[in-house]
Amino acid sequence: xxxxxxxxxxxxxxxxxxxxxxxxxxxxxxxxxxxxxxxxxxxxxxxxxxxxxxxxxxxxxxxxxxxxxxxxxxxxxxxxxxxxxxxxxxxxxxxxxxxxxxxxxxxxxxxxxxxxxxxxxxxxxxxxxxxxxxxxxxxxxxxxxxxxxxxxxxxxxxxxxxxxxxxxxxxxxxxxxxxxxxxxxxxxxxxxxxxxxxxxxxxxxxxxxxxxxxxxxxxxxxxxxxxxxxxxxxxxxxxxxxxxxxxxxxxxxxxxxxxxxxxxxxxxxxxxxxxxxxxxxxxxxxxxxxxxxxxxxxxxxxxxxxxxxxxxxxxxxxxxxxxxxxxxxxxxxxxxx
Numbered sequence: 001x002x003x004x005x006x007x008x009x010x011x012x013x014x015x016x017x018x019x020x021x022x023x024x025x026x027x028x029x030x031x032x033x034x035x036x037x038x039x040x041x042x043x044x045x046x047x048x049x050x051x052x053x054x055x056x057x058x059x060x061x062x063x064x065x066x067x068x069x070x071x072x073x074x075x076x077x078x079x080x081x082x083x084x085x086x087x088x089x090x091x092x093x094x095x096x097x098x099x100x101x102x103x104x105x106x107x108x109x110x111x112x113x114x115x116x117x118x119x120x121x122x123x124x125x126x127x128x129x130x131x132x133x134x135x136x137x138x139x140x141x142x143x144x145x146x147x148x149x150x151x152x153x154x155x156x157x158x159x160x161x162x163x164x165x166x167x168x169x170x171x172x173x174x175x176x177x178x179x180x181x182x183x184x185x186x187x188x189x190x191x192x193x194x195x196x197x198x199x200x201x202x203x204x205x206x207x208x209x210x211x212x213x214x215x216x217x218x219x220x221x222x223x224x225x226x227x228x229x230x231x232x233x234x235x236x237x238x239x240x241x242x243x244x245x246x247x248x249x250x251x252x253x254x255x256x257x258x259x260x261x262x263x264x265x266x267x268x269x270x271x272x273x274x275x276x277x278x279x280x281x282x283x284x285x286x287x288x289x290x291x292x293x294x295x296x297x298x299x300x301x302x303x304x305x306x307x308x309x310x311x312x313x314x315x316x317x318x319x320x321x322x323x324x325x326x327x328x329x330x331x332x333x334x335x336x337x
Contacts, residue, residue: 155192
């Protein structure tokens with residue numbers, strides 16, 4: 001028996017954002033040698049049921065759905081001529097239909113907004129709902145046209161502290177790192193691994209008692225001057241000590257971040273994955289800012305998302321929310337169990 005080809009799945013609804021997602025998904029499927037499954041969801045199908053007949057007596061809603069799918073399949077075929085394209089008209093809401101399709105998919109690809117959603121929304125409800133709950137990688141196609149078209153020749157992956165193996169032997173790469181490495185290899189580009197770290201600054205240790213006390217007048221002036229000079233020297237000594245401590249802590253954080261990147265990507269090398277040019281980038285500052293800055297010069301930003309057993313809420317995290325809403329390039333959210 002031959003192996004079953006797991007498709008790349010893309011959701012379409014006739015919107016411009018969905019067309020961008022369709023193009024992106026077709027190229028991803030072509031690079032991976034997989035078929036493309038184009039899904040259009042229509043609740044009308046559930047409520048009204050399928051009415052067989054000729055085109056003349058079929059309802060307008062069904063004709064519209066079929067036209068959306070036919071147009072999408074034709075567009076994907078033109079984009080990647082050798083691509084095998086399948087279509088699926090799902091009698092369900094878009095999130096439910098795509099989550100179901102994602103159970104047997106290489107990846108789910110959606111646009112940043114759907115047809116009819118408010119233009120002011122930075123990420124549509126369908127994309128957010130799927131990215132938060134899908135069992136396979138989800139790619140939300142968003143960002144600037146030059147990034148969406150893939151002209152940067154770079155894939156960025158965020159490395160979180162909790163991904164650190166903490167073992168003597170190199171650990172297998174996380175799902176997010178493996179996905180990013182493969183995408184970078186297939187694109188013929190480089191991988192940039194970003195890890196953000198924070199180092200607390202010196203605290204303000206000023207105390208009310210450090211100020212000269214009132215009442216030092218007259219014959220006690222010289223004594224007061226000596227006290228003030230001693231207090232100033234003590235403050236300067238403390239400041240010097242705190243500066244040295246901060247510098248030492250910063251160097252320790254930088255070393256730890258670099259070690260983390262080496263260990264994480266070293267595990268990928270040990271796993272026998274094909275080599276990819278890798279840039280290690282430890283960044284001091286919030287992870288949100290580090291990843292958003294990196295997205296400006298990337299074709300794809302890859303982040304991991306924890307999936308907890310028995311938890312049915314939105315499982316994304318604050319950083320992933322931020323990049324899904326504000327990244328300058330497409331974002332892949334890869335489930336990590």
